[in-house]
Amino acid sequence: MRKVLVPLAVLAFAVAPAFAAGEAEPEVESITVSVPWAGDELDTFMPVVEAFEDQHDAQVNVVTQRAEDLVEVLPAQFAAETSAADVIMMWEWWISENGEHIMNKNDLWERYEDDMVSPPIVDAAGDVRGVSVSMNLKPGFWYRQSFFEEHGLSEPDTHEEFVQLLDDIQQIDGVEAAIGSGNGVGWPLTDIVEHFIINYGGPELQLDLIEGNVGWVGTEAEDMFREQLVPLLEAGYFSDPVDFTEMIELWWDGDYGLYPIASFITGVVDDPDDLGVFALPGQRAVVQAPDSFFIPEYTDNPELAREFLDFVLSEEGQAVRAEGGDRMVPSTAVPDDAYPPAMREVASLAAEMETLVPDLDDEIGGDWQSTFWDQLTLLWVEPGAIDDVLETIDAMDVE
Amino acid sequence: MTKRRAELAHAAVFVVPAVVLVAVFIVYPALETLRLSFFDADDNFVGLQNFVQVLASDDTLNLDRFPNTYPAWGSLIHNAVWILIHLPVTVLLGIVLATLLHNLRGGAAIKGIIFLGVVIPMIVGGVLIRFMFDSGAGIVPNFLEAIGFEGVVTRSWTAYPQTSLMALILGSILLWTGFSLTMHSSGLSTIPKELYEAADVDGAGTLVEFFRITIPMLAPVTTVVIAMTLLWEIKIFDIVYAATRGGPGGSSMVLSLQMYNYAFRALEQNLAATVGVLLAVFTGLVGIWLMRRNAKEVNG
Numbered sequence: 001m002r003k004v005l006v007p008l009a010v011l012a013f014a015v016a017p018a019f020a021a022g023e024a025e026p027e028v029e030s031i032t033v034s035v036p037w038a039g040d041e042l043d044t045f046m047p048v049v050e051a052f053e054d055q056h057d058a059q060v061n062v063v064t065q066r067a068e069d070l071v072e073v074l075p076a077q078f079a080a081e082t083s084a085a086d087v088i089m090m091w092e093w094w095i096s097e098n099g100e101h102i103m104n105k106n107d108l109w110e111r112y113e114d115d116m117v118s119p120p121i122v123d124a125a126g127d128v129r130g131v132s133v134s135m136n137l138k139p140g141f142w143y144r145q146s147f148f149e150e151h152g153l154s155e156p157d158t159h160e161e162f163v164q165l166l167d168d169i170q171q172i173d174g175v176e177a178a179i180g181s182g183n184g185v186g187w188p189l190t191d192i193v194e195h196f197i198i199n200y201g202g203p204e205l206q207l208d209l210i211e212g213n214v215g216w217v218g219t220e221a222e223d224m225f226r227e228q229l230v231p232l233l234e235a236g237y238f239s240d241p242v243d244f245t246e247m248i249e250l251w252w253d254g255d256y257g258l259y260p261i262a263s264f265i266t267g268v269v270d271d272p273d274d275l276g277v278f279a280l281p282g283q284r285a286v287v288q289a290p291d292s293f294f295i296p297e298y299t300d301n302p303e304l305a306r307e308f309l310d311f312v313l314s315e316e317g318q319a320v321r322a323e324g325g326d327r328m329v330p331s332t333a334v335p336d337d338a339y340p341p342a343m344r345e346v347a348s349l350a351a352e353m354e355t356l357v358p359d360l361d362d363e364i365g366g367d368w369q370s371t372f373w374d375q376l377t378l379l380w381v382e383p384g385a386i387d388d389v390l391e392t393i394d395a396m397d398v399e
Numbered sequence: 400m401t402k403r404r405a406e407l408a409h410a411a412v413f414v415v416p417a418v419v420l421v422a423v424f425i426v427y428p429a430l431e432t433l434r435l436s437f438f439d440a441d442d443n444f445v446g447l448q449n450f451v452q453v454l455a456s457d458d459t460l461n462l463d464r465f466p467n468t469y470p471a472w473g474s475l476i477h478n479a480v481w482i483l484i485h486l487p488v489t490v491l492l493g494i495v496l497a498t499l500l501h502n503l504r505g506g507a508a509i510k511g512i513i514f515l516g517v518v519i520p521m522i523v524g525g526v527l528i529r530f531m532f533d534s535g536a537g538i539v540p541n542f543l544e545a546i547g548f549e550g551v552v553t554r555s556w557t558a559y560p561q562t563s564l565m566a567l568i569l570g571s572i573l574l575w576t577g578f579s580l581t582m583h584s585s586g587l588s589t590i591p592k593e594l595y596e597a598a599d600v601d602g603a604g605t606l607v608e609f610f611r612i613t614i615p616m617l618a619p620v621t622t623v624v625i626a627m628t629l630l631w632e633i634k635i636f637d638i639v640y641a642a643t644r645g646g647p648g649g650s651s652m653v654l655s656l657q658m659y660n661y662a663f664r665a666l667e668q669n670l671a672a673t674v675g676v677l678l679a680v681f682t683g684l685v686g687i688w689l690m691r692r693n694a695k696e697v698n699g
Contacts, residue, residue, distance in 0.1 A: 071663070072659075072663035072664070075663075240534065240559075241555075241558050242533075242535070250535070366664070366665070366666075367664050370664050374646040374648060375648060377646050377648070378648030380647075381554075382559075
């Protein structure tokens with residue numbers, strides 16, 4: 001027995017200092033902020049973090065975690081009353097449904113609500129649980145101005161001109177397809193579908209689909225697919241789904257003429273000044289996907305987390321974020337000239353619209369969202385499967 | 400303290416921590432999973448209702464599509480197809496390669512390279528498969544196009560329902576063959592040379608030696624390879640998750656990923672537990688077969 005216990009005791013003494021060192025209090029207060037961005041997209045957010053650190057004697061550790069991954073781990077973390085980050089960016093529907101694990105931000109929102117165009121995220125009881133700190137707009141079809149000039153192309157004013165434009169691009173030597181289809185887990189394809197939904201049935205159709213007032217079979221939504229989108233897919237104007245970051249390079253190199261994706265693209269291309277964007281002719285609304293932050297109940301440093309969120313929502317924080325260039329900010333206190341030129345074009349296009357509408361799949365979320373993504377990846381390569389695709393989507397509950 | 404008690408205390412120091420860990424992290428979760436599979440979300444006993452719901456779902460078994468058209472056929476059939484193709488190919492490839500590379504100069508290096516597929520994380524393996532079968536960067540579609548093929552096999556395999564499952568299966572053969580090769584290589588080294596020398600004296604050719612000596616003598620190793628490969632195929636998850644997430648349109652969905660989606664997407668813990676129990680039953684059957692086979696060999 002002694003032969004066992006003595007070595008164990010020696011081992012315990014040997015490793016104890018290491019554990020003790022690990023528990024030492026940090027000299028500077030710190031929080032961890034979780035965002036889904038990486039690379040260039042993250043670079044445009046970092047000035048906000050650095051500005052906060054400059055003003056506070058604190059350290060902000062930024063970690064990259066996508067919402068589609070967080071949705072799978074946060075429930076377990078919250079059940080264990082812990083959290084991997086102190087401030088977390090997440091989908092709105094998820095924040096609303098998990099209010100009991102999230103700090104109340106009614107007081108914070110009251111200070112900023114008059115200046116914000118985005119509504120707060122509230123739980124079933126109406127308490128504010130999350131706030132939108134920036135917005136990704138889905139304005140339509142991006143193109144390179146130099147590409148259009150080189151090939152004598154111009155933005156369409158009618159649906160016929162739009163189809164003609166696709167045809168013209170398709171004829172250009174070296175072009176694989178008129179429109180590049182980016183794919184992540186299915187979500188950039190949803191941006192395209194939503195753009196067509198709004199174009200066909202107006203913002204009302206998008207909102208009705210979100211609320212579950214309208215189904216996907218035997219409705220305007222089905223008509224849109226059959227009359228507008230499927231014919232374009234069958235004609236081969238859309239490429240096969242390709243990883244959305246890889247598609248940025250392929251499109252930029254001229255393999256594809258148009259790339260429908262969110263406004264974050266202005267922050268990741270080599271020359272944002274060469275970007276042009278147009279919406280489908282007759283478009284009345286543009287989708288805005290908010291970057292929504294929340295503070296979990298289980299943060300170790302709620303005061304600093306709240307100070308960080310306060311700074312991000314402040315006029316100064318919003319202005320710094322706007323200067324980053326790939327996001328709009330919800331604060332009306334930030335002037336238009338705070339944005340770089342490419343984002344000003346997005347802002348101008350958005351200003352021509354009647355309204356901003358929420359992102360359809362982000363708003364519904366849950367199992368419906370992943371099914372929607374999966375079915376769209378099928379539709380993109382098998383437009384003839386439209387019946388099965390719509391029936392599958394329609395069969396899912398919109399909660 | 401008597402000597403007997405001292406011995407027991409001594410043994411307890413080693414046994415108790417392991418028993419506690421196994422009880423807390425294996426036995427309890429397994430029993431809880433089994434319990435959940437017979438209850439609904441409100442914790443009411445529902446008998447076999449969850450099993451009926453899972454097995455009746457098109458996501459698990461879609462007999463309207465199988466075998467009349469291309470996937471989605473349901474995760475259960477996808478797993479079965481995976482086993483039907485992957486198991487014989489990896490086992491045979493392992494035996495053939497092990498035989499060819501045995502005593503070959505540089506054979507160890509080649510075996511090492513092939514074994515790399517086993518040691519890389521399978522999540523990376525999934526990404527590799529995606530790129531291997533990508534129409535832009537992938538070697539497979541571009542090679543097929545270069546030799547005159549047309550149609551979906553020259554496109555991105557993981558994007559099309561006709562090819563996504565096959566891309567994963569073929570890719571997994573590449574990744575897993577190293578296991579079969581390494582096991583059979585070590586088995587080959589245990590076969591007495593005298594057997595081959597005697598066969599040579601009797602005038603047996605290479606093929607006869609392969610089928611009459613090599614394969615029978617490798618049988619115990621092959622049994623282990625088959626069992627381990629079956630278990631690997633039944634629980635396959637990471638490759639699919641990284642390469643296709645079960646799509647498009649569920650055409651490459653497998654049981655483990657379906658369980659994961661039930662648990663973390665749909666938040667249907669009881670259905671996830673049900674799939675988990677089904678997986679445990681399937682793997683248990685393999686385990687029982689392996690144990691009986693081993694017992695048979697030991698007892699002659």
